[in-house]
Amino acid sequence: MRTNPKASARSACSGRRRSPATSGSSSWCPIRRFGYTLLRGFPLRDYRVDVELTPVGGGAEVHWHCEFTPKIPGTGWFFRWFLGSFHAKVVAGLGRGATV
Structure with missing residues (x-):
């Protein structure tokens, strides 16, 4: 596994709108594993x-695991829903774009 905490990417939230969130790559193993952390942009810690x-x-089975702590009490349910639907769209897009 390789790590590159300095690598960062702007992430799109949904549709054409851009998110102010910035994330950094935290782990990478060619073809098998990828990890990242949020550096700023959402009211979330860790x-x-x-x-x-x-x-x-x-093909491939995709396991996408996300952990966080909300900075604003009572908003965890919203971010679980929002990020869950976002990650599902990303995985679905990966599946549509994959070639065998």
Whole structure:
């Protein structure tokens, strides 16, 4: 596994609107694993995502795990819903764009 905490990327939230959120790559293993942390942009602490790809038949199973602590009490449910739907759209887009 490789790590590159200085690598960062602007992330799009949904549609054409851009998010002020900035994330940094925290782990990377070619073809199998990717992880990143949120550096700024959302009212969340300790935000971390780990994505693991497992070869299955002619494709891959995607396990996307996200952890965070909301900075604003009572907003955790919203960010679980919002980020869950965002991550589902990203994974679906990966599936549509994949070629065998």
